[in-house]
Amino acid sequence: MIFRQLFDTDSSTLTYLLADGQGIAVIIDPVLEHVETYLSLLDSLKLALRWVLDTHIHADHITGARAIKERTGATTAIAGNCEATGYDRQLADGEMLAFGNESIRIIATPGHTSESLCYLWRDRLFTGDTLMIGACGRTDFQNGSSTEMYHSITQKLFVLPEETLVYPCHDYKGRRVSCIGEEKVLNARIAGKTLDEFVRIMDNLNLAPPKRIHEAVPANLLGGGSPEARQN
Amino acid sequence: MIFRQLFDTDSSTLTYLLADGQGIAVIIDPVLEHVETYLSLLDSLKLALRWVLDTHIHADHITGARAIKERTGATTAIAGNCEATGYDRQLADGEMLAFGNESIRIIATPGHTSESLCYLWRDRLFTGDTLMIGACGRTDFQNGSSTEMYHSITQKLFVLPEETLVYPCHDYKGRRVSCIGEEKVLNARIAGKTLDEFVRIMDNLNLAPPKRIHEAVPANLLGGGSPEARQN
Numbered sequence: 001m002i003f004r005q006l007f008d009t010d011s012s013t014l015t016y017l018l019a020d021g022q023g024i025a026v027i028i029d030p031v032l033e034h035v036e037t038y039l040s041l042l043d044s045l046k047l048a049l050r051w052v053l054d055t056h057i058h059a060d061h062i063t064g065a066r067a068i069k070e071r072t073g074a075t076t077a078i079a080g081n082c083e084a085t086g087y088d089r090q091l092a093d094g095e096m097l098a099f100g101n102e103s104i105r106i107i108a109t110p111g112h113t114s115e116s117l118c119y120l121w122r123d124r125l126f127t128g129d130t131l132m133i134g135a136c137g138r139t140d141f142q143n144g145s146s147t148e149m150y151h152s153i154t155q156k157l158f159v160l161p162e163e164t165l166v167y168p169c170h171d172y173k174g175r176r177v178s179c180i181g182e183e184k185v186l187n188a189r190i191a192g193k194t195l196d197e198f199v200r201i202m203d204n205l206n207l208a209p210p211k212r213i214h215e216a217v218p219a220n221l222l223g224g225g226s227p228e229a230r231q232n
Numbered sequence: 233m234i235f236r237q238l239f240d241t242d243s244s245t246l247t248y249l250l251a252d253g254q255g256i257a258v259i260i261d262p263v264l265e266h267v268e269t270y271l272s273l274l275d276s277l278k279l280a281l282r283w284v285l286d287t288h289i290h291a292d293h294i295t296g297a298r299a300i301k302e303r304t305g306a307t308t309a310i311a312g313n314c315e316a317t318g319y320d321r322q323l324a325d326g327e328m329l330a331f332g333n334e335s336i337r338i339i340a341t342p343g344h345t346s347e348s349l350c351y352l353w354r355d356r357l358f359t360g361d362t363l364m365i366g367a368c369g370r371t372d373f374q375n376g377s378s379t380e381m382y383h384s385i386t387q388k389l390f391v392l393p394e395e396t397l398v399y400p401c402h403d404y405k406g407r408r409v410s411c412i413g414e415e416k417v418l419n420a421r422i423a424g425k426t427l428d429e430f431v432r433i434m435d436n437l438n439l440a441p442p443k444r445i446h447e448a449v450p451a452n453l454l455g456g457g458s459p460e461a462r463q464n
Contacts, residue, residue: 003355003395004395005394122233123233123235162408163235163236163237165397165409173418174417174418175410175414176414177397178408178409179237179408181237182406182408182409185406186406186407
């Protein structure tokens, strides 16, 4: 079993590489600027890439999905309930994605964006911008909804075993991993909060828009671009 | 694969239960008062217990090692370089302990106490009171040494892959898991610190003695007691 967590300092994005015992691999939430790093890593670890998964249409970085697919032949995938046209496969809640002897369960968790998914592999949950360490993603654009976020986190994620490891798509404080049991108790936005309290917290975040949203969202609907395409 | 993290609220102790695919199990740092819970869990998960491991001679709670052994026939173990007489097996640095198809690597990490061990299973490191989340164990009794602690953490733990999960024996703030990459950057006592700076921090903690040290240490040298023995 191989598990790597990679970090993009520009966008504080955490990207994940996993592989089964036979070297069949999956990448989750790759960043375009690091595609060469991922390819080198796949090569040095002798991995064959089966899937490139995005948890949602990112607004803060451009996905490396299409660029990796062009170089490896892996299949790209994202939720089906969105306008993205640049992915090979549309995923739905409850679906299982196989890679080698392993599989990933798709958990639809609308809230940060309407198409946000979490991916569950063994006891590791890749939460995108849904459940983050001590926090959660914002809900004020891309069909986000605080009410849906509350239900997604409390009814679909907090019901998982407490030992389930939480691996988010971002952390801005250097943290890397948490678990469901910890978030149920310590998450500043949602632990012990009612729906009304949570919605009020989210309504009052007053965050600036993501800097790259006008560049990132259109590119990500196409599965991201190749580095060459961006230079043109 | 089974992995459970259990918590004792009195001493803030984290206890771990692991098992391979065939149901051969290990318990790390059990607390005497919860032995019945562990036995129920082993029963309900249909596990056969192979090992009961303590990371060190605890000063804040009484180990459930001997009580569990008496009820299950599991083998108890602790580091060889101490005066404990109540364990079946003495462990040394670098040794591998097999359970079913899995194995645990013994890493000697003196510092909190002279006999402190860490246990590495797959990519999970059970750190006892050596490396804790954002902190480390105190070094002011039981042959503790700040200098040894510094070398143990920086030379034997921080050299592990960054994704290695850190599961301590205690956390007093509700946290449950961290990883080596995170501790290398965020650990308030040791991240980026020189040996001299670390020793100065440890010398100035000014902690009260553990409340139960005079009860716990003698009992733990004998592998802990059974609940019956404590009542007598």
